[in-house]
Amino acid sequence: MADSATQDAPQVLAALRFGGDGLIPAMAQQHDSGEVLMLAWMNREAVTETLKTGRVCYWSRSRKQLWRKGESSGHIQRLVELRVDCDGDALLLLVDQNGVACHTGTRSCFFRAAHDGTLVEIQKPSGAAAPGETR
């Protein structure tokens, strides 16, 4: 599916419904294992750049700027396929995650689960340094 990355995006962008804040939620899923890694947000520019470069770029709502995933940590996400939902208001990114997805050091951001009414950790920080990692 390598041909699905590095592509121009006008037709794809036309199918997307961004929210009033100009953003659309995007889930990242490891393409081969199926593990859901994180949920973040994209604006039009982030989608365009992601499709053009084949490297996932989000919009950081806290920093209010483009967030090239892994730019400082080395934990980049290579885009394998970008999928759009029925209403055009959510994205599913099949990615190849380098190292860990979460800033806490866990592979997935979803490392807590509700068990018997309390949240328990179901995944620990891996501690494994990724190639090129700078933290």
Added chain:
Amino acid sequence: MADSATQDAPQVLAALRFGGDGLIPAMAQQHDSGEVLMLAWMNREAVTETLKTGRVCYWSRSRKQLWRKGESSGHIQRLVELRVDCDGDALLLLVDQNGVACHTGTRSCFFRAAHDGTLVEIQKPSGAAAPGETR
């Protein structure tokens, strides 16, 4: 993981950060296959009901009411596990999906993918009627 459903939720709710609109995005993933089925939204009441009943209930932004998934179609989602992300502002629901998740009749709402700059259908409506389905 059956013990993770039908539970009271105050401690779990306390860890969640709902948006200004009172909503939090929730992804549903088929628990055994890993297929991402849909993204929808929950308010505090929907999370509470889902944890209490073990059946997934969303908040419909278009109808502005609780949306008990499958209430009319029979395509219910049984909750296997509710996971919370690092920031507490996104949910991952591991579910057992009865029939199809999408109102278009496809198993997943993410049935379109960007290939070479255009959106192509990668999944067709199954046409398989689920038990109790009324459409």
